[in-house]
Amino acid sequence: MKILLIEDEVKLAGFVQTALEQAGYVTDHETDGAAGLQAAMVNSYDLVLLDLMLPSQNGFDILKNLRAFDNQVPVIVLSALNSTEQVIKALDAGANDYLKKPFEMQELLARVRVLQRQKTVKNQAKVKVNDLEIDVYTRQVKRGDKQINLSNREFLLLEYLMLNPDTVLTKTQILDKVWNMSFDPGSNVIEVHLYQLRRKINEGFEHQHIQTVINRGYTLKTVAVAS
Structure with missing residues (x-):
């Protein structure tokens, strides 16, 4: 928030x-x-x-x-x-x-x-993308049967990515939504937090939900569900 x-x-x-x-x-x-x-x-x-x-x-x-x-x-x-x-x-x-x-x-x-x-x-208490689920109010994060502990900032990052699946979000967009306006855009703090978040969410799973799009930004990639 x-x-x-x-x-x-x-x-x-x-x-x-x-x-x-x-x-x-x-x-x-x-x-x-x-x-x-x-x-x-x-x-x-x-x-x-x-x-x-x-x-x-x-x-x-x-x-x-x-x-x-x-x-x-x-x-x-x-x-x-x-x-x-x-x-x-x-x-x-x-x-x-x-x-x-x-x-x-x-x-x-x-x-x-x-x-x-x-x-x-009004919106929804839980957001789910494939096997990844977050509870917006309790801030619980689960992928499959695995409970994942995130910091407050990591949770905000993940929430933003999950509300915009398969969309490449630029560093500027992430800065505006998740960080203070006074934050220095030249800092690598976004990269550091995304690295930690990506490790926690992706580790141990074949599909890499959180991905870096070189020279563009970051995205949460969904898995196509067979009909």
């Missing part, structure tokens, strides 16, 4: 980002309203955590712009504006939830999990 945090209180944002990443979520952070809106429109996020009082563009306008362009990314508002009128205004503008500051980090994580469960139910 990839989350965008739009919050100009740097200290609070640091605490939130640390808690989210420790819980296994990939998190980007913007301190400016206009920059946050651009990030939400350009990149693919599973959730936006949005402050309302922001420089350059406030949270209400961000919500209205997202929904006006049919961007339906779930949004949880995090705000010190605690009147009933402000809550109603944010929800009517398109927010999915509203958490008043100050808040307990465990409550925020619980609300994130609620939206994650809703998304899982």
